[in-house]
Amino acid sequence: MKFIHMGDTHIGASNFKLDQRHKDFLRVFEEAIDICIDLKVDFVIHSGDLFDTGRPSFKELIFVIEQLKKLKENNIPFLTVAGSHDVYIHETPLSLLEKIGLLTNLSNPRYLVPKGDVVLLNGAIIKNTFIAGVPGFKGNVKEKYSMIKPNIPNNVFSIFIFHHIISDVEDAGSFADLPLSSLPKGFDYYAGGHWHRKNIFEYNKKPVVYPGSTEYTDSLDMLKSKEKGMFLVEVPEEKTKKLKLKWIKLNAREVVFKEIELNNLTPIEATNKLFREIPKHGRDSILILKLKGRINGLKSQINFNRVLKESEINGFIYCKLFLSELSDEAGEEYQEIKNKTIKEIEYEFLKKQKYDDITIKLAQELINLLGKEQTPKELILNQEECIKMIDKLFLSKELNDFMKSKEGVK
Ligand SMILES: [Mn+2]
Numbered sequence: 001m002k003f004i005h006m007g008d009t010h011i012g013a014s015n016f017k018l019d020q021r022h023k024d025f026l027r028v029f030e031e032a033i034d035i036c037i038d039l040k041v042d043f044v045i046h047s048g049d050l051f052d053t054g055r056p057s058f059k060e061l062i063f064v065i066e067q068l069k070k071l072k073e074n075n076i077p078f079l080t081v082a083g084s085h086d087v088y089i090h091e092t093p094l095s096l097l098e099k100i101g102l103l104t105n106l107s108n109p110r111y112l113v114p115k116g117d118v119v120l121l122n123g124a125i126i127k128n129t130f131i132a133g134v135p136g137f138k139g140n141v142k143e144k145y146s147m148i149k150p151n152i153p154n155n156v157f158s159i160f161i162f163h164h165i166i167s168d169v170e171d172a173g174s175f176a177d178l179p180l181s182s183l184p185k186g187f188d189y190y191a192g193g194h195w196h197r198k199n200i201f202e203y204n205k206k207p208v209v210y211p212g213s214t215e216y217t218d219s220l221d222m223l224k225s226k227e228k229g230m231f232l233v234e235v236p237e238e239k240t241k242k243l244k245l246k247w248i249k250l251n252a253r254e255v256v257f258k259e260i261e262l263n264n265l266t267p268i269e270a271t272n273k274l275f276r277e278i279p280k281h282g283r284d285s286i287l288i289l290k291l292k293g294r295i296n297g298l299k300s301q302i303n304f305n306r307v308l309k310e311s312e313i314n315g316f317i318y319c320k321l322f323l324s325e326l327s328d329e330a331g332e333e334y335q336e337i338k339n340k341t342i343k344e345i346e347y348e349f350l351k352k353q354k355y356d357d358i359t360i361k362l363a364q365e366l367i368n369l370l371g372k373e374q375t376p377k378e379l380i381l382n383q384e385e386c387i388k389m390i391d392k393l394f395l396s397k398e399l400n401d402f403m404k405s406k407e408g409v410k
Contacts, residue, residue, distance in 0.1 A: 047193025048083025263293030282315030
């Protein structure tokens with residue numbers, strides 16, 4: 001028995017508002033479906049986010065219908081769950097596709113039967129395999145998982161499809177929304193979705209598998225994922241033998257990544273260096289430039305437009321610049337200011353305006369008094385206080401002038 005595990009196909013998504021990128025998601029999905037047919041797999045499981053939205057366009061729906069029809073004509077069942085994207089109130093586009101017999105939506109409420117304190121999880125049986133799943137829950141995820149009681153029959157291979165980020169996923173950080181121990185026990189294969197990068201780990205010695213998305217869904221994904229694809233899983237007849245997992249790379253849009261060091265360059269020098277370093281043969285790929293170092297000037301003085309135009313001329317469909325590791329003079333000034341109190345900033349500002357220390361001190365006290373929220377009574381009292389201070393201020397000025405004239409005499 002063998003099956004394909006794919007997920008997060010996000011039909012309808014695009015990047016950089018490019019029509020080409022919208023088409024890429026469709027093209028890769030079609031490639032994936034054709035491979036499933038070529039490999040004559042027993043079934044296909046999809047771990048959620050088939051569509052990018054709960055309201056796909058007619059064009060996108062018709063496209064998916066055409067693809068799933070091909071699978072059906074080849075007797076390959078397609079089973080999925082509602083992800084976080086393809087949910088629209090109660091009904092999802094999956095309900096429509098299920099009504100016309102093109103897929104099985106395992107997150108349909110008919111598979112989840114509340115019984116007392118628990119929810120019985122039923123599934124479909126295909127080729128002696130029990131396949132069950134839950135939708136991508138919004139909120140109280142851990143609590144909802146704690147209620148799930150899977151109804152796994154004896155002596156079958158069993159698959160659990162889910163759409164959450166387990167805490168053990170590499171780099172998941174704050175994206176994780178479910179601890180590993182919350183997954184229902186007893187399954188032979190855990191088919192994960194929602195995390196867009198390929199990742200595999202174990203739970204009770206069984207594989208937890210994320211194939212990731214079939215296309216790069218955003219520029220961070222382009223930076224972090226090396227390639228896109230799906231898994232072919234071969235289940236041996238003998239239970240003692242190990243599962244065979246084979247990665248199948250899909251032809252997602254090529255991404256070219258380059259780091260460019262701009263340390264100590266002026267904005268003009270930096271522009272020239274960027275211009276020189278843009279790869280010559282774009283071949284319709286996406287270019288990602290990560291700029292590093294400290295510019296002797298301002299980032300905004302780099303002629304990025306020229307860089308973007310050149311990348312287009314060289315055949316890239318888009319150039320994305322990452323500037324987070326590039327610093328400049330403005331950045332440093334901002335960092336310095338961040339570590340100062342308002343009083344310190346005020347002082348430096350007034351000092352630059354050539355006020356002496358006594359005047360600045362009085363001015364700051366005035367600012368302090370006037371800046372307070374106050375009742376009318378306090379206001380009158382403070383006004384009196386202010387007048388006294390202003391008197392002092394003039395006195396100090398006269399004193400200063402007097403001292404200066406004395407110095408002049410010397
Ligand atoms: Mn997704």
